[in-house]
Amino acid sequence: LIFSNVYTVTSKTESDFLKKYFVKTNNIELIPNFIEKKPYPDILSRESNKVLCVGRLEEQKNYPQIIKSFVNSNFIIDIVGTGSERKALKKLSKEFNVNVNFLGQLENTDLETLYKKYSFFISLSKFEGNPKSVLEAMSKGCIVFLSNIKNHEELIENKKNGFIVCNNFDVVEKIYSLLNNKNEMRKISSDASSSVFKKNLLKDLVSKENLVIENLLAN
Secondary structure, rough: OOOOEEEEOOHHHHHHHHHHHHHOOOOOOOOOOOOOOOOOHHHHHHHEEEEEOOOOOOOHHHHHHHHOOOOOOOOOEEEHHHHHHHHHHHHHHOOOOOOOEEEEEOOHHHHHHHHHHHHHHHEEEOOOOOOOHHHHHHHHOOOOEEEOHHHHHHHOOOOEEEEEOOOOHHHHHHHHHHHHHHHHHHHHHHHHHHHHHHHHHHHHHHHHHHHHHHHHHHO
């Protein structure tokens, strides 16, 4: 940071951290991860008894908490990703009577298609940067349930374009409530995609990065 002409970060949380602990802060540029705007199906036409998770099977992603959130429910959790905790998570899912499918690693093109099949996406990570999987899920109109960490709170306004999962928040109960309110489902789905289209479109971020480079070269 000290020796760079320009230092880019992907989240406001990172930018605020650097500005707090470093004296030289006028060279920090916030350029978040990008998504592309593509059509997606109406949320009411998708899987309603399945929940999608995307991420490495490691401690950071906090999958045990996700599994415990669906104990003895009729929902199926589909997880895309590989990692060292797979065996332990399979054991835990049986212990808590939760139906979990481990889908392994998928190509991004296949993953984009997959998002469109689910109404609900959940990530209870202990820490994140600017999570691409969450942005992609929202861009496809998924209703997201996210852990209450600062990087997630940058992405959604709770109960408007997604939900923050805090203490005593019952994910299953909320999903049932949403399934009984089609208008609310459609609104949150629409607000989710609209919010990332405003901040994360590829063409807009390319223009911003080009401007940063032009200014750098000019000086």
